[in-house]
Amino acid sequence: MLHIRGMDDKRRFAERLKQAMREAGYDPRPSILEREFNLRFWGKPITFQGVRRWLRGESMPSQDKLMVLAQWLQVEPQQLRYGAADDPGVGEPPAAWRAEISDEERELLDTYRALPEQQRDTLREVVTALAVASGVKPR
Template sequence: MTQARAQFALRLRDAMLAAGYEPRPAVLEREFNMRHWGKPMTLHGVRRWLKGETLPSHAKLMTLSEWLRVPPEDLVFGVGPRRRLEARQAAWDQGIGYVERDLFELFLKLPPPARKTVREVIVALAVANGIAKPRAPE
């Protein structure tokens, strides 16, 4: 059993409990098959999810997600990666104003060689001001 599958199984059991269901294969099989439009799962198949032996396909993961009202990425990866991304995005949103946003939009419209020149100028300024360490030439 890999760590990813074991973590998925733990998150699946927790999500079932949070939704008011007992994390047992018979319950999972019944509730899942009532909601999934594809090929039904067997008792053995859902037991393997709960034991961390296998992971569901994308379509089955989406059914689980909708039923248990948990984002699919939270079932697969947990909430840690999403929270880190949200924190990084919040820091980015708070740190720049409309002038910088306009500048970044212009930067993204530049052709690749011009973008490279702008990056080199920014890195050179950062090194000169002690914000960054010199980088090896590409």
């Protein structure tokens, strides 16, 4: 019974993810999800097969990945994970997870996104190395 419930949770998550992508103006395809997610996630990039499993309801992302998805798609993380809550007091306010970025940061991010994938990978490695050297734990 628990196994079936877990599968249902994953399938419902997949439907919520697809709907959030549509509402944000994206076609819910693995190639699009892989590209857009990896542009925003500073950890190890997720594979095409990994995001396809999310969209098929075969697996769910870890909390750090869910937070990136929620911020990108502009939905509440708990709504993406669990669906609409009956109790509006449950969960954290949007300000706790949606950080404002400056014009300078937005320009830097736009420039980063315009780079070819190989250069973005190199830049992520450089930033991670700088963070580690500075004592900052990369996410």
